Structures are given as structure tokens and as C-alpha cells.
Amino acid sequence: MSEKLSGEESLCQDVESLSVSKRLVRSVSQKLKRKNHRGEGEEDDDTRAVSLSCLTLYGRGGGCKVGAETGEEFVDYGGRRRSTSEETKVYAAICGKEETAVDCFAYGMKEKFWRRNNRRILQLKAAPHDSMNVFLPDDILEMCLLRLPLTSLMNARLVCKKWRSLTSTIRFMHMRREGLYQSPWLFLFGVVKDGYCSGVIHALDVSLNQWHKIDAAILKGRFLFSVTSVQDDVFVVGGCSSLTNFGKVDRSSFKTHKGVLVFSPLTKSWRKAASMKYARSSPILGVFEVGPDCLIRTQQNRYERRFYRSRVGGVSDVYEDPHRLSVRRQFRHSVDGNDVLTTHSKQHKLSGQKGENTCKDHKRYVVIAVGGLGSWDEPLDSGELYDFVSNKWTEIPRLPVDFGVACSGVVCSGIFYVYSETDKLVGYDVERGYWVRIQTTPSPPRVHEYYPKLISCGGRLFMLSVSWCEGEGQIGRRNKAVRKLWELDLMYFSWREVSVHPDAPMDWNAAFVADKSLIFGLEMFKIFGQVLDFVTMFDMSDTRTSWSHISRNHVAHELDAASCMTKSMAVLHL
């Protein structure tokens, strides 16, 4: 009798200790039920498969205690050690075959539990390591984990040491990239809250449409920097900080930075890259991928030489040098004691770097920064080039003389195209080391305050430009502004309209980035006292669809309107 009493006491305790696990059992089985939605008969199998393993997991108190005193098959839990750790021990069959009133896990499992024979229970009765997990050899497990989106992958790394080591190798991440299991992530920088650039980065996981916040104290107080993505990292270049009111967006007294920071979202780590030669805020950035044996020519500015060749729609200019003497002269000079960046075939590590991110694919990247504003807010026409291999910035020829102020630029098929506020287009050939003035059909007429943004994807060059167009159905001619996507034909240098952006262009500093075949746009503006944000996407590979809205008003509500001016965005595939 005393046995029975103590049994009941421990029964109550056990039921309580099981309450968490019951929830877990229910949530897991419900989730699987939802996923494996199918006809009758099989459904039971599935829930039972899950619930049984969980029952054995959490049945350390003895499972179905209610009928404990009735059958001899019931396990004697009195002698069992109760453990609170996550260690799972698969206990012997909890309940026998009798149809006793079992009400322990009252989620309809009772019936399912008893309906079939106990073959499954006996299967699970084996040693603790005879789990589903063991049925899958490591290489197959790896194949499954490869396909997880980033946030789920991070979860997988916490499951156990084996899963962690399987998913953390460079080879694994490489396979993930090569197998195209990554999905785009947008990183929003430079937001201002309560007057402060707090250095918070907002990241949007496009595939799951979830926003995440990343604290980046290293960016505190820095604003008007430019960002660009280089493989798995984000380059943060230049910018300003207020001298008097540290942390605030204060342009009355500020200093301009030469410094370059590199952010690795995958490891949530920062490192410093070499600083530029010139301090710049809002420089125009471009990223080249070059072959490992490429010789990159740069030119010292000693002679302030400004070689340029003009090309008019493919027909050679009458002033062009038919014997290419000027070119020969240029090359001679560039060979004479100028910087020529070569590659070192063996070395892949930069000093002070973890080594995880460099050249694992034997791809070599080069970043160019041109223009921007200098230390006295003067527009700059200088440019410099950063080589990962040597971790150095080297000057490149200045922008052509009458180009104007650079407002946007992007690399496309080996040329760095830069657009000016006066609608001029030039291109920098990184391998040959000179600027080419590009004559195009007239640029789309645009609203003056909205500077166009150049973007490139799939080897094609595009521009987003806001222009006036006639309103429809209005009395008289009412003009409205509309943002359009244009493409520049790189053979004939003509502009062609591709699509119209669905949103009215409220943000003159809208951020657009492109990666692979997707173009992303983020607009942020203040209206009716509120700051709103809109994220849109254009899929270049899907000719049927146009722009789609992928996120609205998730970030901006807590931000200052100044964020509209200071924001910048980068896209990565993670």
C-alpha cells in the first residue's frame, strides 16, 4: 500500500515534469502532421512514429502511470533514476497490450497508440543510438543539411557536435554555394534612430521574409559610408563622423574617413582592411571579379595623365590614333615604374585575417572606389583600387575632365560604369587601366533631384531613373513622376525601357542593388508624420512577372526620417 501511495505522489510529480515535454511532443507531431498531410491510415503511422520516439524520450517517469498497477508489462519506474538533462534514454515498452484506460497523453494519441501492434515500440526499444539519425549516413545527412536556409542551418549547428562539425566546414559552405542552396539577404546600413547612428544593421532574409537586427558597435557614429558586397562579406568604405556630437548625424562639424571595414555576416565578425588614400564620404563603389592570373594595371598620378578614348556608337572617332601610338605610350609608361598588381599563386591569406573567406574558390576580387565627397565636402574625381591579395589601395586615373560629379556606378562585364549628375557615362576598364567615355543615345529625361542608379545583373547594365510622365484620365495634362527601369544595350549604346516601378517615387535616395538575376529596391520616406519602408524585387529571369513587393513597413517605424538620406544597402547570398 505504501508502494501505491508513493507511486501516486511520484506520479503527480512526473506528470508535471512531463508537461513541457508534452507540449513539445504535441508541437512536433502537429508540425509533422501538417507537413505530411495525407490520406487516412498513413497519418497514424506518422504521428505515432514521432510520438512514440518522444514518448520514450520523455517517458522517463514511467510513461503511462495511470495503469501502472494493473499490468505486469508496465515498467517499474520506482527504481529508475529521474534525470533532468536532455539526455534521452529509450526505455522499454511503456505500456502493454491491454486496452486499459490510458489518459496520460490525451491528445487523441491514446487511440492511435493502442490501435496498432507494438512492432514500432519494439523497434525503438533498442540501444540509445539506434535512432533515425543513425539510419542516415553522414554524407546523406550532409546533403539534407545543405538545403537548409541560413537561419535553420544555424539551428542545426546547435543540435549536437556532429551536426555542428558537419555544417561548419569550408567544404560544406562551398558546396552550399555551388549547389545554389543559398538565398538572398538584404543588409540595410546607416539607419538613424533618435538622432543617433547606432550602428544597427537590419537584415532581411528574403526567402523567409524575416527581418533580423544586428548590432554593429564598430559603426557607431559613422554615416554616409558606402557599402558593397564581395562574395560573403560586406565592404564598408569611408563615411563621416560628427566631431562635436559623436554618434549624431551632424554635418556642421565632422571628419571624413579613409577607413574600410569588412563585415562577415556568417560569423558576425568585423575586420579592418587597409585604409584608402583619400578620405571619402559616399564614394561610388564597384567590385570586379578577375581571373587569378590577371595583371591589373594602375597608373601613378605623377603626370596627371588623362588618357581617354571616345567612342561614338561603335564608329571610330576621326581623332583616334590609327597606329595606337598613344596606347603604346601609355603602356610603356605604365610599365616604367608604375604599380602593376600581380597575383601570387600560392598565397591566399591576408595578414590578420581568419583565412576562411579568402580565395577559397580561387576567385580574386578587386574593389574600386571613385568620387564621393572629400574632407571639405568637395566632390572628388580621384579613384582608387583595392586588391585583396595585397591588402592595398592603389590610385587609378582620375575621372575624365568634363565628366561632372559621379552619382552612381556599377561593374558590368569587366567595365566599371559610372554615371554623373550631368548624365554622362564613362567606363573604367580595370585590366587595361583607363577610362572610356561612352556616348549613348540620349539618357532618359529625368526629374532633376532624383539621380539615376546604375545596377547590373546577368552581364547586363540597367538604370533606375525617375521621369515625368503624363497622368491618365486627368482633366488637362497632369504630370506625375514615375520610376522606370532602363537597360543600356552594350553593343549599340542605346537606352531601352524595361519596366515601370509600381510605387510612386517618394524616396530620392532609394537604394537599389542587384545580384545574380534579382534586383532589389528599398525606399524609405516620411509621410504623414510616419517613416515608411518598402522593399521591392524584380526577377530578371522570370519574363512574365514585374516588380513584386516583398516587405512593407517592418523597419522604418522606429527610425528617424534622416535614415532616408543616410541609408545604404548591400545584397548577399547566404
Place this chain on the structure above:
Amino acid sequence: MIVLNSSDGATFEVEESVAVQSQTIKHMIEDNCADTSIPLPNVNGVTLARVLEYIKKHAEAKDDEEGLKSFDAEFVKVDQASLFEIILAANYLDIKGLLDLTCQTVADQIKDLTVEEVRAIFNIMNDFTPEEEAKLRNDHAWAFE
């Protein structure tokens, strides 16, 4: 026609043009190991039947993208143990499409689960110490919000 023998002695007949979706079988045929029948000691009868169902469907309805998609979706609605058996068979028989499909299914199942739930499903022991686990969670904190 190719004859396949499962591990538990069941026999299956299938057209060669269909069977060669399995690279393993294809190589066996090319190497002339397929005179009488091909023994598949790593695949049991039930699983082999399912796999053959898959490759037969994919051979006959090759161009019907929509139809194949819905077939695939229904095909993977099986219990966990069967799914794993199919994965192992697809791996052994080297049938890329089926392997991709089943691995993706497993990934989709894991995708939305929490760490504890994954451990429960796979019956995995957590071998991290609480300190280790806390540190790991902290390192990737931003991905967990």
C-alpha cells in the same frame, strides 16, 4: 527488360530505358553484369517497389512538368522511416532526381523546427555542455531572433 532482385528476394522487372535512370544500374548493364538479373542487396522489396514507381513515372511523363511536380509532392508523403529508406536506396542506386527530392523533403521538415524539436525527431543526444551551448547561441544571436 531488366530484372532486379531486392535484398529480401523480391523480383522486379523493368524496362532498360527506365532502369538506366539509376546510374548504378546503368553501369552494371554497361559492364555486362546484368545478364540474368541484378542483385540489389542494399534495397528491400518495399523500397525498391517505391523507387521503381518513381523512375517509371519520370520516364513516361518526362515532359509533363506540372504532373511530375504533383506526383513528386505526393510521392514523398510517407512516414519518416520509409523516407529514409528511399533516400538510402536513391543514394545507392544513384538516382539524382529522387535523391534531390528526398533530401529536400527532409530539409523542409527540419527547416521550421527548433533545436529541441530536431533533437526529438532524430533522437539525438545533446552533447554540448550548457556553457558551450550558451556561447554558441550568443555567437549567432542575430540569426535567432
